[in-house]
Amino acid sequence: MSRRESKSTEASRQRAVQLSAGGQNDAPGQGTASLVRIRDLYFSRGERKIFSGLNIEIPRGRITAIMGPSGTGKTTLLKLIGGQLRPDQGTVEVDGLDVHQLNMKELYRLRMRMGMLFQSGALLTDLNVFENVAFPLREHTRLNEALLRKLVLLKLEAVGLRGARKLMPSELSGGMARRVALARAIALDPMMIMYDEPFTGQDPISMGVLVKLIRQLNDAAGLTSIVVSHDVEETSAIADLLYVISDGRVVESGDPRSLRESGSEWTRQFMHGLPDGPVPFHYPAPPLQADLFGEPA
Amino acid sequence: MTEAIARLGRFGIDSVRHLGRASLLLVQVLASMGEVLRRPRLLLEQLFSVGVLTVLIIAVSGLFVGMVLSLQGYYILSQFAAEATLGVMVAASLVRELGPVVTALLFAGRAGSALTAEIGLMKATEQLSGLEMMAVNPVRRVLTPRFLAGFISMPLLAALFSALGVLGGWFVGVGLLGVDDGAWWGQMQARIDWNEDLMNGVIKSLVFGFTCVWIAIFQGYNSVPTSAGVSGATTRTVVHSSLAVLALDFALTALMFD
Amino acid sequence: MKHVKQTEILVGVFMAIGLLALFFLAMKVSNLGTINTGESYRVTARFDNIGSLKAKAPVTMAGVEIGRVVGIGFDKERFQAVVDMDVYANYDQIPEDTYAKILTAGLLGEQYIGLDPGGSDVVLKDGSEIEITQSALVLEEIIGQFIFSKAQGGEK
Numbered sequence: 001m002s003r004r005e006s007k008s009t010e011a012s013r014q015r016a017v018q019l020s021a022g023g024q025n026d027a028p029g030q031g032t033a034s035l036v037r038i039r040d041l042y043f044s045r046g047e048r049k050i051f052s053g054l055n056i057e058i059p060r061g062r063i064t065a066i067m068g069p070s071g072t073g074k075t076t077l078l079k080l081i082g083g084q085l086r087p088d089q090g091t092v093e094v095d096g097l098d099v100h101q102l103n104m105k106e107l108y109r110l111r112m113r114m115g116m117l118f119q120s121g122a123l124l125t126d127l128n129v130f131e132n133v134a135f136p137l138r139e140h141t142r143l144n145e146a147l148l149r150k151l152v153l154l155k156l157e158a159v160g161l162r163g164a165r166k167l168m169p170s171e172l173s174g175g176m177a178r179r180v181a182l183a184r185a186i187a188l189d190p191m192m193i194m195y196d197e198p199f200t201g202q203d204p205i206s207m208g209v210l211v212k213l214i215r216q217l218n219d220a221a222g223l224t225s226i227v228v229s230h231d232v233e234e235t236s237a238i239a240d241l242l243y244v245i246s247d248g249r250v251v252e253s254g255d256p257r258s259l260r261e262s263g264s265e266w267t268r269q270f271m272h273g274l275p276d277g278p279v280p281f282h283y284p285a286p287p288l289q290a291d292l293f294g295e296p297a
Numbered sequence: 298m299t300e301a302i303a304r305l306g307r308f309g310i311d312s313v314r315h316l317g318r319a320s321l322l323l324v325q326v327l328a329s330m331g332e333v334l335r336r337p338r339l340l341l342e343q344l345f346s347v348g349v350l351t352v353l354i355i356a357v358s359g360l361f362v363g364m365v366l367s368l369q370g371y372y373i374l375s376q377f378a379a380e381a382t383l384g385v386m387v388a389a390s391l392v393r394e395l396g397p398v399v400t401a402l403l404f405a406g407r408a409g410s411a412l413t414a415e416i417g418l419m420k421a422t423e424q425l426s427g428l429e430m431m432a433v434n435p436v437r438r439v440l441t442p443r444f445l446a447g448f449i450s451m452p453l454l455a456a457l458f459s460a461l462g463v464l465g466g467w468f469v470g471v472g473l474l475g476v477d478d479g480a481w482w483g484q485m486q487a488r489i490d491w492n493e494d495l496m497n498g499v500i501k502s503l504v505f506g507f508t509c510v511w512i513a514i515f516q517g518y519n520s521v522p523t524s525a526g527v528s529g530a531t532t533r534t535v536v537h538s539s540l541a542v543l544a545l546d547f548a549l550t551a552l553m554f555d
Numbered sequence: 556m557k558h559v560k561q562t563e564i565l566v567g568v569f570m571a572i573g574l575l576a577l578f579f580l581a582m583k584v585s586n587l588g589t590i591n592t593g594e595s596y597r598v599t600a601r602f603d604n605i606g607s608l609k610a611k612a613p614v615t616m617a618g619v620e621i622g623r624v625v626g627i628g629f630d631k632e633r634f635q636a637v638v639d640m641d642v643y644a645n646y647d648q649i650p651e652d653t654y655a656k657i658l659t660a661g662l663l664g665e666q667y668i669g670l671d672p673g674g675s676d677v678v679l680k681d682g683s684e685i686e687i688t689q690s691a692l693v694l695e696e697i698i699g700q701f702i703f704s705k706a707q708g709g710e711k
Contacts, residue, residue, distance in 0.1 A: 079426075082429070082430050084426065084429055084430070108432040108434070109432070111429070111430055111431070111432035112431075112432040114430065115430075116427070116430040118423045118426065118427055118430075119423070120422055120423050122422060122423040122424050122426065122427030123424075123427075124424055124427075125418075125419075125422070125424070135431070135433075136431045136432075136433070139431070139432075139433050139438075140432065181427075184431075188431075338559075341562060341563060341566055342562065344566045344569065344570075345562045345565060345566050345569075348566065348569050348570075348573075349565045349566060349568075349569045352569060352572070381660050382660075382665075388584050392580060392584065392585070450569075450573075452573075452577075453569070453570065453572075453573025453574065453576070453577070454573065456573055456574075456576040456577040456580055457572060457573055457576040459576070459580055459584075460575075460576035460577075460579045460580055460584075461576070463579075463580070463583075463584055479618065480660065482583065483613070483620070483660075484660060484665060485584055486583075486584070486585065486586050486588065487586065487611070487612065487613055487665055487667075488665060489584055489585040489586060490585060490586055491581050491585035491586055491587035494585060495580055495581060495584075495585045495587075499577075
């Protein structure tokens with residue numbers, strides 16, 4: 001099975017070469033070490049600034065984690081990489097292609113090589129597990145039914161859910177839904193997978209399963225993985241490289257161990273989950289005494 | 298005072314923005330029409346949920362509306378000893394007005410709201426986003442088949458409504474009230490023109506179908522992805538569709554039967 | 556796959572029912588079914604007054620529709636209405652001395668032409684004219700006559 005997978009990854013690599021050769025960007029996609037390169041990114045939602053001058057490099061073939069407290073726009077970042085949102089300023093390059101300069105057709109071709117695992121799984125609720133995994137294959141390829149069935153079963157086997165193929169998404173637990181979504185994300189043998197909060201709301205067992213799967217898929221298929229999360233424990237257990245973001249920019253980056261022993265007070269608070277520190281426990285407010293006994297505002 | 302004017306202004310700007318967005322969506326939907334026609338399976342599934350599942354309510358309503366029309370019409374017409382024209386009255390009201398309009402109103406309530414809720418929930422559960430990331434255009438894959446299915450279903454449903462209405466009216470008028478069977482059909486055929494009455498009714502239902510599904514898919518696609526957002530969008534679909542149908546009906550009637 | 560098959564069948568039934576309803580409306584409710592596209596022959600008749608008779612009104616004999624009014628003209632010399640009607644070709648045994656009158660379906664209904672057969676051996680053919688006619692009853696005239704005769708009766 002791993003031979004077959006590496007073979008198809010090889011094929012997708014070749015497609016990547018063709019794509020970047022045909023693309024309008026002159027930077028050769030294969031030569032650089034980084035698959036995703038985010039430069040000086042600005043993005044705001046209405047009045048709220050989400051990113052102001054974000055710089056991130058994501059190396060090929062490794063697991064990169066982007067961490068930060070809730071509401072720092074981690075999901076937004078994935079949507080920017082996938083071209084679903086448009087930045088106010090700055091560029092996002094994936095495999096040498098500037099995502100936001102591509103036209104619709106080129107963008108869709110690029111997306112075929114990206115997998116994304118949504119927090120909710122985002123399975124199509126009117127299709128069963130098998131059909132959900134078969135969906136991208138049916139949409140983008142003209143495989144015959146027998147071959148398609150084999151492919152889907154192999155993908156389901158990889159996430160350990162071959163036996164659940166007849167179930168509907170509503171019959172799956174949260175962890176199983178995420179695994180099915182993962183099987184679907186790898187159905188087209190993408191070059192990278194983005195995981196949006198893969199560990200949130202999982203019991204310890206399915207958490208362990210997901211950690212193992214992410215690691216396994218990354219190493220066996222030569223994928224590039226981007227994990228966005230605020231679960232420090234699990235994420236630092238699998239990530240090769242960590243970025244910690246806050247207030248719209250990167251606070252610190254490095255491998256998990258060095259971040260744990262970081263000199264920055266902020267990073268320490270985040271990595272160790274301390275209740276008070278540079279990120280205050282209290283939402284900004286006037287002094288309690290003034291609020292209780294002073295004139296009502 | 299200024300606040301009131303500002304609110305009015307805001308309302309105006311919002312309306313124009315909505316209309317603009319809805320038009321853009323419509324252009325995308327129409328542009329991807331060819332793609333959908335090449336994959337009839339997608340259309341088939343939607344014809345089932347939009348058309349087949351709406352048949353029952355349309356059939357029952359049509360039957361009863363026709364029966365009531367016949368009953369009411371009989372009491373008025375019999376005062377002028379003109380019961381023989383009962384068939385004409387029933388058929389003309391159904392084919393010209395009630396068929397297309399009531400079908401469209403029921404359609405908005407049954408199929409339109411379901412479409413909005415389905416699309417809104419797909420958005421809220423990130424399914425649409427997921428499709429995009431799988432390099433599948435959600436407009437083409439999700440919206441266009443639904444749009445086309447609604448557009449095709451509406452005239453068929455309206456025809457079913459009118460036909461069953463005429464039969465229901467016949468049952469009451471001829472069967473129960475004793476209007477002459479020959480007069481019922483004969484007068485009807487003499488007075489209902491297939492081009493002027495029937496075709497205009499079909500044109501109406503095509504226009505209504507177009508409008509209703511357009512509103513339904515736009516409200517779903519544009520809904521705020523929360524449970525409150527989806528429920529609000531569903532309500533708006535029914536209200537906007539009903540108002541649009543009634544206003545359009547007036548305009549079309551004025552144009553057609555001047 | 557079984558599920559897909561069932562969907563297909565139900566959608567097929569739905570489409571068939573819809574089209575059938577449309578067909579029913581066209582043929583049975585509207586005049587599309589009665590527009591006779593087959594053979595017919597043209598007969599004319601003159602009336603002193605046609606009331607509110609219109610083109611496309613039915614021409615009947617013994618209550619059965621055997622043709623349609625196709626045109627209404629005016630004879631400037633004789634000050635009469637000229638009604639052209641198409642009689643369907645299969646009704647080709649109508650005597651020449653047939654009596655044509657303009658009738659009303661119900662009190663307020665549509666006006667149509669009723670034919671009462673005569674006894675002649677010669678039959679109507681294309682271009683024939685029906686000689687014996689009776690005008691439409693105009694309500695005002697009947698009422699006028701009624702009042703007039705009452706008034707006369709009162710004087711006696």
